[in-house]
Every structure is written in C-alpha cells, then in structure tokens.
Amino acid sequence: MVRVLQNKTILLGVTGSIAAYKAAGLASQLTQAGAAVDVVMTRAATQFIGPLTFEALTRRHVVTDVMALLPDSQIWHVAMAKRADIFVIAPATAHTIAKLAHGLADDAVSATALDASRRAPLVIAPAMETGMWEHAATQENIAKLVARGAVIVPPGEGHLASGASGTGRLANADDLIDTIRAVLGRGGDLARRVIVVTAGGTQEPIDPVRVLANHSSGKMGWALAQAARDRGARVILIAGTTSLRVPRGVELMAASSAREMREAVLRAIVDADALVMAAAVADFRPAQTAEQKIKKGNTETLTLELVKNPDILADVARHSSRPAVVIGFAAETQELLVNARAKLESKNLDLIVANPVPSAFGSDIDRATLIERGGAATELPPLTKEDLSEKILDFIAARLKT
Numbered sequence: 001m002v003r004v005l006q007n008k009t010i011l012l013g014v015t016g017s018i019a020a021y022k023a024a025g026l027a028s029q030l031t032q033a034g035a036a037v038d039v040v041m042t043r044a045a046t047q048f049i050g051p052l053t054f055e056a057l058t059r060r061h062v063v064t065d066v067m068a069l070l071p072d073s074q075i076w077h078v079a080m081a082k083r084a085d086i087f088v089i090a091p092a093t094a095h096t097i098a099k100l101a102h103g104l105a106d107d108a109v110s111a112t113a114l115d116a117s118r119r120a121p122l123v124i125a126p127a128m129e130t131g132m133w134e135h136a137a138t139q140e141n142i143a144k145l146v147a148r149g150a151v152i153v154p155p156g157e158g159h160l161a162s163g164a165s166g167t168g169r170l171a172n173a174d175d176l177i178d179t180i181r182a183v184l185g186r187g188g189d190l191a192r193r194v195i196v197v198t199a200g201g202t203q204e205p206i207d208p209v210r211v212l213a214n215h216s217s218g219k220m221g222w223a224l225a226q227a228a229r230d231r232g233a234r235v236i237l238i239a240g241t242t243s244l245r246v247p248r249g250v251e252l253m254a255a256s257s258a259r260e261m262r263e264a265v266l267r268a269i270v271d272a273d274a275l276v277m278a279a280a281v282a283d284f285r286p287a288q289t290a291e292q293k294i295k296k297g298n299t300e301t302l303t304l305e306l307v308k309n310p311d312i313l314a315d316v317a318r319h320s321s322r323p324a325v326v327i328g329f330a331a332e333t334q335e336l337l338v339n340a341r342a343k344l345e346s347k348n349l350d351l352i353v354a355n356p357v358p359s360a361f362g363s364d365i366d367r368a369t370l371i372e373r374g375g376a377a378t379e380l381p382p383l384t385k386e387d388l389s390e391k392i393l394d395f396i397a398a399r400l401k402t
C-alpha cells in the first residue's frame with residue numbers, strides 16, 4: 001500500500017480531451033491504492049466518457065453540473081472542493097487551462113478549482129494537439145498558473161488524436177500518480193532531509209558484450225526512493241542496472257559498475273542526512289576487461305581472474321561526510337542473522353535489513369529482520385517492498401529527530 005494515498009481525498013477534474021478515457025484508469029488506480037476519488041467533469045468531457053464509468057470505479061458521486069445541489073441543498077462542487085486534499089485535472093484541455101488562468105467559473109471543473117485552491121494544491125496534466133500546446137496563449141496561461149503555485153505534469157510526445165505525432169499526449173498514469181504522491185507528501189516528516197538510496201545490481205564488464213551481474217531487480221531501492229519522496233525528502237537515487245521507470249520527483253544518478261557506484265555515493269552523501277544502500281554491489285570484477293569480444297575458439301574452459309571491488313559502505317564509514325544515518329542490506333543464503341550482524345558491526349551501520357535470498361531478489365514481498373546497532377532485532381511479517389520501505393523510513397525519521 002502507498003501510505004501517502006491512504007485516507008486522502010483526491011479531486012479529479014476531467015475535461016473534454018480525447019485522452020479523457022485515460023482518466024478512468026487513473027481514478028481506478030488511485031481508488032485501489034486507498035484514496036477516495038471525487039470526480040468532476042466538464043460538459044465536453046461527458047461527450048468523451050460517461051460519468052457512470054467514474055461513479056462505478058470510484059463508488060462515489062460524480063459532479064457534471066456546476067448548478068447541482070445535494071439533497072440538503074448544499075452545493076455539490078463546493079462540498080467537493082472543501083473535502084479535497086489535492087485537485088488534479090487530467091486531462092486538462094487548452095480551453096479549461098485558459099479558464100483557470102483567468103479565473104472563470106462557469107462549469108463544474110473551473111468553479112471547483114477556484115473554490116478548492118485555498119487549501120488543496122492544484123496539479124494540471126495538459127493534453128492537446130501540439131499546435132494548441134505550443135501556442136503563446138496556452139504557454140502564457142500555463143506560466144500564470146505555475147506562478148500561482150500549480151504543478152504541471154507536462155505532456156509527452158507521440159501519436160495524437162489528429163493522427164499527427166508530436167508533443168501533447170497526456171502524461172502516463174505512473175508519472176501522474178508519482179506527481180500526486182510527491183505533492184501530497186510535501187511537508188512530510190522527512191521534509192528538508194536529503195536521502196541517498198542505491199538500487200539495482202551492478203555490472204562488471206568482461207568484454208564489450210558481456211558482464212558479471214546479479215539478480216537484483218532494483219524494486220527495493222525504487223520503493224524506498226518513492227516512499228522517501230512521498231514523505232517530503234529530497235531523494236538522490238543511485239541506480240545500477242534495472243529496467244524500472246525513473247520515478248518522478250527523485251534525482252537519478254546512473255552507476256553501472258561498483259566503482260562508478262562508489263564515486264556516485266561519495267559525491268551524493270556530501271549534504272545527505274541518510275544513506276540507504278539497497279543496491280546489490282558486486283564484490284569482485286574481472287581483473288581485465290578484454291578490448292574485443294572473447295571468442296569461443298577451440299578451448300573447453302575459460303578462466304576469469306577476479307579482483308576485489310572497493311567496499312562502498314566501509315569507505316562511507318570512514319568518510320568525513322558520513323550521513324547521520326547509514327543503512328545497509330544483507331541478502332544471504334545461509335546464517336542470515338549472524339552474517340547480517342557481522343556486516344552491521346564491521347561497516348559501522350545504524351541499521352541493517354537482513355533478508356533471505358529467495359525473497360530479497362525480484363519478489364514483491366520481503367521477509368526482513370531489522371537489526372539496529374546495539375542489538376535490537378525486529379523480525380517483520382512478510383511485507384510488500386512499499387510497506388518495508390515505510391518501516392525503514394520510520395527508523396530514519398526517528399533517528400533524525402533525535
């Protein structure tokens with residue numbers, strides 16, 4: 001579960017764009033993630049997708065008429081504006097953006113936006129033809145809204161309704177949800193903190209086409225980075241190999257080999273409050289990287305000589321910029337707790353997350369034990385990587401408070 005979305009009321013404005021159907025997927029994902037989603041639609045939007053779809057997906061009333069009243073004669077859109085934690089307009093047409101910029105309020109979306117703006121941050125995801133998007137009028141309207149504090153999720157490039165290709169496609173749902181999470185998380189318990197997270201596996205080149213690698217998926221570090229962002233932190237994500245999408249609202253540093261990761265970590269920790277090393281870093285690398293692809297030839301065996309890689313956590317422990325909280329992971333196939341405790345001590349960590357290898361790599365559920373310096377060990381029930389991330393961040397937040 002994504003903690004920052006729990007018990008939040010997200011007001012979703014849908015306007016008359018060909019991308020309106022995508023708002024149904026967004027409403028569904030947010031609802032499943034634990035948020036209450038109130039939908040308001042313009043009249044044009046209802047020509048693209050019916051309110052019934054949103055009503056069924058969110059199990060909540062949908063407002064399409066600015067004049068609509070509740071049975072007790074309260075005004076519907078005012079009631080929705082009052083209870084919203086955030087107002088997201090996705091997709092936002094050029095027309096609605098213009099209305100918002102000028103403070104017009106003659107439909108359910110624009111009227112609600114004016115009313116909600118006092119307490120709920122406004123997120124706008126434009127979708128339109130390239131010409132409309134690039135038009136000076138639209139750009140000036142967007143600049144006005146940004147100056148007033150609106151967050152814009154810029155449109156992407158690709159196929160447009162007209163059949164043309166260009167900038168104007170509604171941002172994808174993952175980017176929208178990332179933005180919503182980040183905006184809701186502003187002012188969280190890690191606000192103004194800098195947290196460095198390493199994630200994924202490293203690759204050590206053998207020749208121009210082959211590498212020594214490991215099974216790390218990057219999911220744990222990704223979940224940590226997103227959860228830290230959701231609690232208001234500035235997050236630097238140092239990513240080894242992974243196929244995962246870069247989360248919005250975190251700063252990415254790519255590091256393919258252990259040596260590159262060491263350089264990136266030592267640079268990133270300078271202003272950091274906490275470092276969480278979730279990456280699976282190779283202990284060894286080939287002594288030499290062949291300049292040309294190694295050919296099979298007639299030999300039956302090939303021996304690779306390996307040399308030790310730098311020990312990043314040991315270097316961090318000695319560094320003058322060691323962050324106040326340093327957390328490591330131990331993924332072991334045997335003697336999990338003994339090996340984890342030894343690593344905790346030798347690397348001078350504040351906390352180690354011990355997890356057995358089958359659950360540590362690739363899986364969405366982790367069976368972890370948290371061991372603090374000084375001895376206290378907490379065996380956690382099986383948790384999603386999102387929930388485990390929150391536990392680790394609870395530790396960081398508590399430590400930084402003291």
Ligand SMILES: Cc1cc2nc3c(=O)[nH]c(=O)nc-3n(C[C@H](O)[C@H](O)[C@H](O)COP(=O)(O)O)c2cc1C
Pocket residue numbers: 014015016017018019042043044045092093094095096097107127128129132161
């Ligand atoms: C098939 C079709 C697709 C449209 N797609 C968009 C769009 O993606 N973005 C946009 O700004 N306008 C689009 N329009 C034009 C808007 O629907 C029109 O400007 C409308 O007045 C917007 O009203 P609203 O902002 O109140 O929803 C489209 C129109 C049609 C007929």
